[in-house]
Amino acid sequence: MIKNKELKKIIDNFDSKGEIFAAGSRNTIKLFNLEGDIISVKSFKNPILINQIIYKYFRKSKAKRSYENAIKLIELDVNTPTPIAFFEFKSLIGLQKSYYVCKHIDNCITFYDVLRMHDYDKRTKLIRDFTRFTNQLHENGIKFLDHSPGNTLLVESNDQIDFYLVDLNRMKFPKNLTFKQRIKNMSRIVTDKDDVSIISKEYCKYYFEYSESVFFNELWKKTSSFQKTFYMKIRIKKIILFWR
Numbered sequence: 001m002i003k004n005k006e007l008k009k010i011i012d013n014f015d016s017k018g019e020i021f022a023a024g025s026r027n028t029i030k031l032f033n034l035e036g037d038i039i040s041v042k043s044f045k046n047p048i049l050i051n052q053i054i055y056k057y058f059r060k061s062k063a064k065r066s067y068e069n070a071i072k073l074i075e076l077d078v079n080t081p082t083p084i085a086f087f088e089f090k091s092l093i094g095l096q097k098s099y100y101v102c103k104h105i106d107n108c109i110t111f112y113d114v115l116r117m118h119d120y121d122k123r124t125k126l127i128r129d130f131t132r133f134t135n136q137l138h139e140n141g142i143k144f145l146d147h148s149p150g151n152t153l154l155v156e157s158n159d160q161i162d163f164y165l166v167d168l169n170r171m172k173f174p175k176n177l178t179f180k181q182r183i184k185n186m187s188r189i190v191t192d193k194d195d196v197s198i199i200s201k202e203y204c205k206y207y208f209e210y211s212e213s214v215f216f217n218e219l220w221k222k223t224s225s226f227q228k229t230f231y232m233k234i235r236i237k238k239i240i241l242f243w244r
Contacts, residue, residue: 052094063098112149145170
């Protein structure tokens with residue numbers, strides 16, 4: 001049984017101990033050994049002043065949302081690294097720091113890794129499998145707002161590939177997803193037109209509201225639009241921050 005005081009000690013020493021697993025401008029993930037298990041601790045970036053107030057009084061922190069969304073996914077039979085705890089540190093003003101703790105999954109790759117392996121003989125099959133997985137999310141009323149290839153892990157077990165969702169703080173659980181919501185939710189997955197065709201064909205095997213051609217046209221349109229916006233933001237950022 002993992003005790004809170006043992007976890008609290010890890011959190012208190014997060015900056016000085018642990019193995020860095022991923023580090024970026026916003027968040028840092030470190031690995032720790034806890035009672036023989038490897039756990040993943042995600043430290044969210046300190047929020048700006050207005051968000052400190054919002055996260056204390058009006059909205060759940062990213063750490064708390066990650067934990068509660070993980071619990072909800074497991075209830076819906078969707079794989080995610082086992083949630084353990086979340087921690088919040090607040091001042092009189094608002095939320096200062098938050099952490100999400102879950103078990104670490106080793107020996108896995110992301111769906112993004114699969115998409116980059118163009119010579120991989122199972123690439124097309126895994127795209128189809130991922131599409132069925134996405135359809136199951138939608139049918140279960142799961143709207144994963146950060147549904148991108150880097151946020152799905154592939155874990156091989158007993159000659160079977162299982163999908164695990166990570167980076168869970170932005171999720172909604174509507175009873176039914178509309179056609180437009182489904183298309184938008186899938187617009188960040190691939191960039192190649194042939195891959196969009198594979199996804200459209202597979203998805204429409206289980207979703208009969210629209211024809212494959214309509215589904216493909218709408219998904220490709222939304223995917224292209226997302227890519228244009230994404231790269232435009234990068235160009236603007238480079239212009240603004242040219243001095244760095």
